[in-house]
Amino acid sequence: MAFPIVHGSGDFAWEIRRAMMQYDFDCVAVPLPDSFREGVEDGILKLPVPSVVVQKSAAVADYAPEAKDDDEDLVTSYVPVDPCQGVIAALRFAMEERLPRRFIDLETDRYEPHTATLPDPYALKQLSVEKFSAAVAPFLQPGNTEQWRARIDHMAWQLRQLSVDYKRILFVTNIVDWPWIREAFNDRELQQPMDESTLDPERFGVEPDTLYFLMREIPFIANLYENARRELDDDEHLSIDGVKELLITARDIYFDEYKNRARKITPSLMSRMLKYIRNLTLIGHRLSPQLSDIVVAAKQVAGDGYARVVLETAKYYEFEDHELLSECRMGIDRIALPDGDVATAVNRLPGPPMHWTTIEIQPKPDEQVRKDWKQRWNPFSQCSWPPEDDLIENFRRTVFDRASEVLGADMAKTEKFTTSVKDGIDIRDTVRNWHTNDIYVKVLPPNKGKLDVAIMLFDSPADPREYPWRTTWFAEHKDESTLAFYATDFQAQPVGPGICLAHYGGAMFVYPPVMIPDIWQDPRLDFASTLEERLIAAGCLYSTCRHVALLSPAPPGQAWKKIAKHYKKTLVHLPLSKFGDSTVQQLRMVHVLNGKDVRSYASNFIRRV
Amino acid sequence: MADTVKIQNINLHLSQPHNLKNEWIGQTEILTQLMACWLVVNDQDLPLSPRIVGPPGIGKTAMAMAAADLREQELYIYQCTADTRPEDLLITPVLAENGKIAYHASPLVSAMIKGGVCILDEGNRMNEKSWASLAPLLDHRRYVESIVAGISIEAHPDFRCAVTMNQDESTFEIPDYILSRLQPTLALKFPSREDEKAILKYHLPFVEDDMLSMTVEFLQQAHELKLDFSTRDGINLLRYAMKRIQQSGDHPIARDKAWAEALEKCLGEEALDLQELARRKTQTLGGQTLPMGFGDFFFDPNDPLHPDMDEGEDGDDGGEPF
Secondary structure, three states: OEEEEOOOOHHHHHHHHHHHHHOOOOEEEEEEEHHHHHHHHHHHHOOOOOEEEEEEOHHHHOOOHHHOOOOOOOEEEEEEEOOOOHHHHHHHHHHHOOOOEEEEEOOOOOOOOOOOOOOOHHHHHOOOHHHHHHHHHHHOOOOOOHHHHHHHHHHHHHHHHHHHHOOOEEEEEEOOOHHHHHHHHOOOOOOOOOOOOOOOOEEEEEOHHHHHHOOOOOHHHHHHHHHHHHHOOOOOOHHHHHHHHHHHHHHHHHHHHHHHHOOOOOHHHHHHHHHHHHHHHHHOOOOOOOHHHHHHHHHHHHOHHHHHHHHHHHOOOOOOOOOOOOEEEEOOOEEEOOOOOEEEEEEOOOOOOOOOOOOOOOOOOOHHHHHHHHHOOOOOOOEEOHHHHHHHHHHHHHHHHHHHHHHOOOOOEEEEOOOOOOOOEOHHHHHHOHHHOOOEEEEOOOOOOOEEEEEEEOOOOOOHHHOOEEEEEOOOOOOOOEEEEEEOOHHHOEEEOOEEEEEEEEEEEEOOOOOOOOOOOOHHHOOOOOHHHHHHHHHHHHOOOOEEEEEEOOOOOHHHHHHHHHOOOEEEEEEHHHOOHHHHHHHHEEEEEOOHHHHHOHHHOOOOO | OOOEEEEOOEEEEOOOOEOOOOOOOOOHHHHHHHHHHOOOOOOOOOOOOOEEEOOOOOOHHHHHHHHHHHOOOOEEEEEOOOOOOHHHHOEEEEEOOOOOEEEEEOHHHHHHHHOOEEEEEOHHHOOHHHHHHHOOOOOOOOEEEEOOOOEEEEOOOOOEEEEEEOOOHHHOOOOHHHHOOOOOEEEOOOOOHHHHHHHHHHHOOOOOHHHHHHHHHHHHHHHHOOOOOOHHHHHHHHHHHHHHHHHOOOOOOOHHHHHHHHHHHHHOHHHHHHHHHHHHHHHHHOOOOOOOOHHHHOOOOOOOOOOOOOOHHHOOOOOOOO
16 A cells, blocks of 8 residues: 655654554555664654654765865755654554564665645645545656656565565655656566665754754644653644644743733634634645744734744753764754764655745843853943833823823813804814704813823832832933833843843833932832832922822822822822733833943844833 | 715715725735735634834835735725824714715725725824724624714625834824734835835836935945835935936036935935944944844854855855745
8 A cells, every 4th residue: 555645744644643553554665765774763762752864975975074165065865753754653653563664765875855845734634645645646747867767666666576575565655756656666667776875874863942944843743742642642633733732832931931021812812813823824825834924923913022932832842862862953954963064964754845934033042142141241331222212201201191181181072052162163063963953162171280200100019029120310311201210120131242121110200301319219208118109209209290190000099199198299090001011011121231332233132022 | 976875874975995006016925914814714704904013114005005906905095193083984974065964984984885905004193082983893793883873884794904003102002902903913124125126116217226226225224223214215315316406407416416415305414424323333243143033043143054144155045045
């Protein structure tokens, strides 16, 4: 029985396992050369830990590196021992069942892959393998190299030999080769091509960060397949359900990491994200999403922070190498071997061509890099990042405007015309009430007061241990406010060389700016028992107006009102929920730069939420 | 003659669709993403209404127009402002010549009725009250209620909507319940060198190549320095420069002089200081490796396997994606 598959597809691996459980076979043949047998079977015994069996090309293996042309490159071919590969799944099952296994491909020194763009294997959930193959067959093109022809003939010839000894052979083959293998198998004139001489392949581990380039499934989803296999759970739809699992797991990690700074990722937002992922997948002519689609959707729906966590979660594969094999790093069509050589790498189980896309998203710097940045920090040279200053000052203006509205300024009213047209006829309301024959006029009440202090409490009640950085900054120019705030420790979160990130817990703005003593050291404010109270007290102390704008999640309680009353002030409350969650999260970010020269390149490292 | 339609015994005068044709140049990925937002797979499925964000003059509206053109749907554009009121967005009563009230549908409602595409341009400028009137339209209910006309209007299944927004201080006040309906957020970036030149050539086919190159060079440098000089600024700059050159036939002004004058007059004095800004940047950046994005999650920035690494002169394919 021939089983044409698309390499690197968990769905085909699942179908093969099902077929092998359903039918009896007495031999399994796979499209790999016999030289790979030992390495691949050793790797399969170590599954679910993935590994890679690499064969260097003899043509350049003995080449003296110093004599290399620029064009000459170390060439390798490899077999990924990945549980989601159909061929590996078939061999794994055969080894468990003690079935004979045959590696029937031609030995080739420089393997030339033959691939094609194929339909998404997820179609197997609605179609049988036979229908899938029949639908694909008319669009397949034969290879155009001598090596490909020889490989086809060799595999057909080997199958003929096997059919003498075995009755029920399962031949797992690449779907793009199958029609021609079948043709050659039925050709009476078939000759056996000669094997080329090759070097012995070696098996290596794979650096966990680069597993994605070995496995054609997302490592997190491959991990789910392995867990389902271990727990005997249903894994039929994991290629899609795994995406949902990935997003939900990432959301939990994201909430855990960002805590009260996390965006609200509600079920409704999740459903929009999934719908968008589905649409991106369909518009890319696929049925199951690629990692890039998932990350793009996460970024565009829930922000950079969540997208970063999704990507880091997608790389997660829990099964580690206990053999302590030398590790190589996999790339796109390239491999970095443990000896330091970087080689061109050709996959002998090639799936559809891989497309690389670039997404603007930044990983968390690793611990060593962060340590390095921290060490280089000069505590005597610190400044803010101007775009953030502008943003928060603009927001302060908005808070003043809205608080003024609450006070009654700019609150135009409309009333029926009686004796005066007041501030003009309101045409809109006059027309709206046309049927009553009444004329309506505008009334603009006089401004009830000015504002010069705004207090913003983003996190209240605030845990003082979370906000150790408390300071008062003076304006750099006339358009800036005097600013006093409590925030997280910026040195705990370096994001670039000479760039650290903190988050405001609360801030007080005095505009126009005035010189004031540091409110956190001012003994006149020591009666305040919480961070918020100290900010409110300072705001009321330095305000020259009757009203002080207060932006906070909840309305001010008695204690805060009492403080305001003490200074003969009134708090004008604005609910924080009036402003968008993502807006507030952006406003809370404050980057500290190690000197003004850092401003010139800071934007390359600073990503808004 | 404007179309009229009768809904619940109210005659509505519909707005005229735009007949602007706009070719979209470069950044095909984001256009594809917008098309994906508007895709539906069956009658029960609903389209998404994305936000298109980015600095002014970068082509946000042009991209949405190109998407409408690709879908071969009528295009309606509503320019949002700070004093847009709910009835302006939906149905406005006006005094007709016969002294009676006539009801005029906004471009948004016209698109809803006729199954067109509506772009809410600069939606960030609208206040919460106006946005609130659109809440039922942007979720599964897909209708709006006009208090003025006393009718509710259901959206045609083919109706699609996108909102363009500048990222400035006026975006503060769109509440969460609206933002959660305006998903996903598609961020438009500055175009690449080749795309920018093609865009300028498309809008100004009569401008000589050296003037275009000078402008593109300036804009690319500004983009690199993260300054907000946009392609639109480049178009305006070139238009002014060409007018100055044409102005005095008997005393022709040198092109580079006209270009420098246009630069100062259109973009201000700080634009003249780009060279200095660029020089300072290269000095301070020193040997730092800048983040490259997606690939940084798998490889060290200096790893030869990094797919986003610039191969330089020895590169095999000039950085084409795989």
